[in-house]
Amino acid sequence: MLDHMGFRVRDLVSARRFYEAAAQAVGLAVIDNSPTSFLVVRSAGEPIPFLWIGTDKPSFWAAGHQVSASPIHVAFRAPDHASVDAxxxxxxxxxxxxNGAPGPRGPAEMGYYGAYVLDPDGNNIEAGYRAPRHGS
Known part of the structure; x- marks a missing residue:
């Protein structure tokens, strides 16, 4: 459904360290984009859709934008429970x-298992696994 999204961070080095670790645990990759940004992607060979993370202010953003003034929530799809834990x-x-240890989330019939961590800028980053639904 989405082609890409992005957000700014204060410290690119600490953000990259965080997102490289988090992305690798759920089978994603972090690739270079520019000296002031990186992308979280499925793989270098499949770079779309992507999550842009950087320190520059894109020209199309409003003048009053402040990093993490309104923290965002991003959820990565994990292939299984072990990946959520990792x-x-x-x-x-x-x-x-x-921001929430691994465990069941939502109504039991959703079969969702997730975990929440705040990144270095206070954004809520999640990894979750949805069990296959039978009979639907």
Missing amino acids: FHRAALAAGGTD
Whole structure:
């Protein structure tokens, strides 16, 4: 549904350390984009859709935009429960702050298992796995 999205960060080095660890845990990659930004993608060979993360202010953003003035929420799809657990551990080890340990989320019939970590700028980053639904 989405082609891309992006947001600014204060410190590119700490953001990249966090997103490399978190992305790798759920089977995604971080690739270079420019000296002031990077992309989270499926792989270098499949760079769209992408999540742009950088320190520059894109020309089309409003003048009053401030980094993390309104934190965002991004959820990465994980291939299984173990990947959600690995995401949580890796993101914390890379400078994230726990915002919800791995476990079931929402109504049981959704079959959703997720974990939440705040990135270095306070954005809520999630990894989640949805169990296959039978009989639908």
